[in-house]
Amino acid sequence: MEKRQKVRFIFDYLQKLFPDPQTELNYSNPFQLILAVVLSAQTTDKQVNKVTDILFKKIKSPEDIIKLWQTQLTESIKSIWLYKWKAKNIFVLSQIMLSQHYISSFEKSRSKKLKNIFDKYWYYIADQIKELQKLPGVGEKTAKVVSHVLYGSKVIAVDTHVHRISNRLGLVKTNMPEQTSKLLEKVVPNKYKDFSHHALVLFWRYYCTARKPKCDECELKKVCRYYKELSK
Ligand code: SF4
Incomplete structure (x- = not known):
C-alpha cells in the first residue's frame, strides 16, 4: 500500500473507533484547561483529574491562583510529578495572563468570529500557538493541545x-x-487533523498499549510496521 493510502487507511480506522475523540482531562473553562494540560506533562490524565477535581472547585481564573499563593498551590498538587516546577510555572503564567501586556497582545491576536463566545474566563487565553508558548511551562505540545481543543486549530500535538x-x-x-x-x-491530510491527536492518544491508551498491544483485534495490522517486525 502506498504511503498516502496507508495514512488514509489508518485515520479512517481511527475515526471509526473514535468518532468524536476528546481530551480525558476534566475542566470547565479554558483557564482550567491550560492548567490541566500543564499539569499533565509526564503525568497520566487520571492523576491530573484526581488533583484538579479538588483544585478546580476553588480555581477558576488567574486571579484565584494569585489569591491561593504559590506555597498553597504547591501543596495542592504535590501528588503530581514535577509538582514544584509546575506550581511555579502556573503561578507565573497566571501573573503574566493578568498583566496588561499579555492582554493587549491577546486582543490583537484573537479573531473576530470568536468574539461572541468569549466570557470572562475565555478572555485570558490566546488562540495563537506562538502566543501560548510565551507562557512558562507551555511548550509546543501544550500550546497545540490548548489551541486545538479551544479553537479547533488543525494541528497535531505530539507527546511521547x-x-x-x-x-x-x-x-x-x-x-x-x-x-x-x-x-x-x-x-496527515488536513481533514484528519481535527481528531488525530486525541484519536492517537486514545488508541495508545486503550488498544495499542505500551506493554500489550491488542494486535489480534486490530485492523491496522496489515499496515503496521511494528506488527510486521514482530511477525518476522
Ligand atoms: S502494534 Fe498491534 S495494536 Fe498497535 S497498531 Fe500495530 S497491529 Fe495495531
Missing part, C-alpha cells in the same frame, strides 16, 4: 505517546517527538 504510536504504525520513522511533530503535520 503520539510519538511512539506514530513510529509503531510506520507513519514516521523518528527518534524525537519534535521530529515526529514536524513530519506528521506534513503527512
